[in-house]
Amino acid sequence: MNADLHPILSCEEAKQFEEDLFGCDEDRAWDAMVCAGAGVAGAIEDDFAELGGLPAKGRLLVLVGKGHNGGDALLAAAELAQRRPGLRIEVWFVPGERALRPLARRALETFAQGLGGRERRVDASTVAASYDLVIDGVFGFQYRPPLDARSVAALAVVNALDVRLRASVDLPSGWDDPGAFRADFTYATGSVKAPLLGLTNAGRLRLVDLGFPTAAAFPQSRAWVAGPGVLAPLGRLRAAASDKRSFGHLFVLGGSGRYPGAVLMSVLAALQSGVGLVTAFVPASLAPAFAARAPEAMWVGWPETPEGGLAMEGMHLWRERAARASALLVGPGAGAEAETLALLQDIVRSSGVPVVIDADALQPELVRDLPVASVLTPHAGEFARIAGGRDLRAFSAGRNGVTVLKGPLTRIDDGREVVHSFAGGPVLARGGSGDLLAGLIGGLLAQTPADPKGTAIRGVVWHGRAADRLARTRGAVAVRTTELLDHFAPVINRLQ
Numbered sequence: 001m002n003a004d005l006h007p008i009l010s011c012e013e014a015k016q017f018e019e020d021l022f023g024c025d026e027d028r029a030w031d032a033m034v035c036a037g038a039g040v041a042g043a044i045e046d047d048f049a050e051l052g053g054l055p056a057k058g059r060l061l062v063l064v065g066k067g068h069n070g071g072d073a074l075l076a077a078a079e080l081a082q083r084r085p086g087l088r089i090e091v092w093f094v095p096g097e098r099a100l101r102p103l104a105r106r107a108l109e110t111f112a113q114g115l116g117g118r119e120r121r122v123d124a125s126t127v128a129a130s131y132d133l134v135i136d137g138v139f140g141f142q143y144r145p146p147l148d149a150r151s152v153a154a155l156a157v158v159n160a161l162d163v164r165l166r167a168s169v170d171l172p173s174g175w176d177d178p179g180a181f182r183a184d185f186t187y188a189t190g191s192v193k194a195p196l197l198g199l200t201n202a203g204r205l206r207l208v209d210l211g212f213p214t215a216a217a218f219p220q221s222r223a224w225v226a227g228p229g230v231l232a233p234l235g236r237l238r239a240a241a242s243d244k245r246s247f248g249h250l251f252v253l254g255g256s257g258r259y260p261g262a263v264l265m266s267v268l269a270a271l272q273s274g275v276g277l278v279t280a281f282v283p284a285s286l287a288p289a290f291a292a293r294a295p296e297a298m299w300v301g302w303p304e305t306p307e308g309g310l311a312m313e314g315m316h317l318w319r320e321r322a323a324r325a326s327a328l329l330v331g332p333g334a335g336a337e338a339e340t341l342a343l344l345q346d347i348v349r350s351s352g353v354p355v356v357i358d359a360d361a362l363q364p365e366l367v368r369d370l371p372v373a374s375v376l377t378p379h380a381g382e383f384a385r386i387a388g389g390r391d392l393r394a395f396s397a398g399r400n401g402v403t404v405l406k407g408p409l410t411r412i413d414d415g416r417e418v419v420h421s422f423a424g425g426p427v428l429a430r431g432g433s434g435d436l437l438a439g440l441i442g443g444l445l446a447q448t449p450a451d452p453k454g455t456a457i458r459g460v461v462w463h464g465r466a467a468d469r470l471a472r473t474r475g476a477v478a479v480r481t482t483e484l485l486d487h488f489a490p491v492i493n494r495l496q
Contacts, residue, residue, distance in 0.1 A: 004229025005419060006207060007214050007221035008192045011141045017191070017217060026103065032210055033068060033103055036169075036189040037075020039208035043187050044076065044133065044167050045083075047206070049472035050425075051164055057086035058132035061122070063158065063181075064091060064108075065138035065173070066099040071107030072169045072189060073137025078111040080133075089115060090122045090131075094138045094154045097121075124154060130162035136181045138173035141193045145177060152179045171195065172202050190214075192225050197409065197420070205409065205422045222417040226461050234274065234458065234492045247276035248446030251325040252439070253318075253344060254332035254359070255282035255290075257308020262333030262359065264290050265432050265482060266439030267297050270329070272488045273443025273459075279324070281317060283308055309340040318347055325353050326449050329442035331361030332435045341366060348372070354401070354449045358438035362386050373452045374401035375445060377438050393418065402453045404441070404460060406434060412456045419457050423464025427471040432481035437463045440488070465491045 009017065022029040048054040062077045064070040074091070081087050091111075093100070100108060112119065122128075136158075138151060147155070155174060159182050166184045174180025176199055186202040190210040196202055207225050239246070250270050254263035260283075267280050271294060282290060284301030285308070291299040300321075302314040328351050330344045345366045348355050354373040357366065362382045367374070378386060383405055387395045396403045397415035405411045408426075412419045441459035448455050466487035470479060473487070 004227035004232075005215055005224040006192060006209070006227060007218040008194050008197065008223040008225060008420070009214070009218070009221075010194050013218070014141055014191055014193050017212075017214065021212065029068075030103060030106060032190065033071050033107060034075060035210050036072045036208060037107070038079050039210065040072060040076040040135075040167070040169060040187045040189065041079035041083075043206050043208055044080070044135070044165070044185070046468075046472065047167075047185050047204075048133070048165055050476055052475075054080070054084065054087075055132055056084050057088070058084070059088045059128065059130070060090070061127065061131045061134045061158070061161075061163075062089065062091045063134065063136045063138050063154070063173070064093050064100075064104070065140075066095050067101050067104060067140060067142070069137040069140035069169045069173075070100065071104040071137075073135045074104070074107040074111040076135055076137075076169070078114040081115055088120075089118070090120045090128070092122050092127065092154065092158075094151055124157050127157060127161070132164045134158060134161070134163050134166050136166070136168040136173050136183065138181070139175075140170045141195070143171070143173070143175065145175065147174045147177050147179055155179050155181050166203070168202065172199060175199060176201070194223070204425055207422060224417065224419045226412075226419050226421050226457050228423075228461065228465060230454075230457055230461050231465070231492055234462070235494065244276035247274055248326040248443075248449070249277040249279065249324050250275050250327050250329060250442050250446035251321070252278065252280040252329045252332070252442065253302075253310065253347065254280075254330065254334045255286050256310070256333055256335035256337075256340070257283065257285070257304070258335050259333035260286050262432065262435045264293060264333075265435040266329060266332040266358075266442065267294055268482070268485055269436040269439030269488075270443035271296050272485060273440050273447070275443035275446045277324075278443070279321065281310070281314070283310060305337055305339050307335070307337055309335045309337045310343055312339055312343050315343065315346070322351060325351065325446075327353055327442060327446035328355040329358065329438060330355060331358040332438055334360050336360045336363075354445055354452055356438055356442045356445060358434065364388065370400055372400065373449075374399070375404060375441055375452050375456050376401070377404045377406065377434065377441065379406045379434060402456050404437075404456050406437070410460050410464070412453070412460060414453050421457075421460045421464050423461050424467040425471060425476065427476040427479065428464075428467045430481050433463075433467070433484065436481065436484055462488065462491060 168183040168186040183203040278297040287301035396413040469487040
């Protein structure tokens with residue numbers, strides 16, 4: 001099991017795991033809380049970069065419950081205050097300060113010592129109208145509905161405030177109750193609890209890795225979250241005796257008069273995947289301009305249909321070169337002409353190499369009973385078209401390969417287990433981001449054709465982390481999709 005795949009636990013599993021891990025050793029539990037506080041603070045700073053950074057003299061509100069989540073939130077606030085002495089911090093003890101449990105009280109003492117009395121206690125009558133940051137630590141995974149009246153009233157006040165970033169520790173307080181805390185980000189500490197994945201008010205999800213040995217403790221888990229460590233193989237030195245043939249040869253078929261740019265974006269991403277060679281088969285009218293834009297690829301001009309797609313008469317171009325391919329990508333920008341789809345189907349079924357199927361090539365007849373290992377990369381609409389009413393697990397079961405269901409929470413499923421990626425965000429909600437992902441996965445698959453699942457996981461995480469870096473560097477609004485290409489290299493070179 002990959003050391004950076006983290007199991008998704010039920011609340012009962014999480015409770016039992018922590019009891020087994022800490023037992024009655026309060027010092028071990030405290031060390032984990034300190035680690036969680038620092039981890040949440042660092043993750044908040046990373047995500048606040050998307051808004052230009054947490055202001056040095058900003059205003060922070062901490063919502064504190066009586067248990068571990070309250071302690072985590074206090075220690076995260078203390079860490080942020082240490083980094084920014086001008087930060088104004090206000091604390092709201094939602095169930096009352098006297099209700100604090102021992103570790104939460106210890107966290108409060110540490111928090112108060114670190115701030116030297118400059119924090120301010122607030123309640124519904126004294127809370128400010130606006131904050132730069134609110135950290136929600138009222139309830140954690142041991143919460144049991146319904147919300148009590150005091151919490152309902154407090155959360156209603158907080159949800160109505162003007163806040164730039166709302167952060168929850170572990171789970172948003174109240175979970176899916178109508179009055180629950182509405183988070184922009186939720187930071188799962190140590191492990192991801194299963195209810196988090198279905199909460200619309202959880203915002204974007206992050207795992208704060210506390211070094212818990214959960215992968216080893218739950219070898220039978222069927223649901224995982226991928227961490228950045230899955231990219232470690234990409235950062236290793238390459239063999240000194242390597243040449244371009246050492247790193248695979250990707251063939252790409254796509255492009256049309258209607259969607260000319262999609263296949264170019266896929267090729268550009270593939271060229272940055274580390275693949276040794278890329279050959280792209282595109283409509284003949286597009287090849288010269290594309291060759292000028294990306295001369296590293298070999299561009300083969302293909303006969304066109306009357307509508308500018310790939311015509312069946314070009315099959316000889318494929319047959320002449322097919323033996324050189326180690327992986328195939330079909331679909332980006334290809335359009336949905338019957339002739340083009342029939343061509344792609346013939347090629348996929350005769351290629352003998354693993355294939356990434358994307359965009360308009362995601363058709364029921366094309367993806368059915370594939371003889372080669374496949375990586376399918378649908379978004380929700382495309383998945384509905386090919387799944388025939390089945391859910392992701394049922395659709396993926398028994399298939400030769402994996403399905404990458406793209407969305408705010410991308411899932412990679414091989415029919416036996418599912419891996420989630422928390423990387424990425426709304427910066428990817430623009431045309432072309434899927435074309436870049438398809439090219440990246442295709443290039444990786446050409447290098448490791450025997451591992452379509454690992455390839456898909458690495459491609460999704462790499463793409464998502466590049467998106468996070470782009471948003472933190474340039475924001476999520478005034479950017480172009482192709483700017484993502486500039487962030488692939490820094491991600492694997494550990495430049496943040």
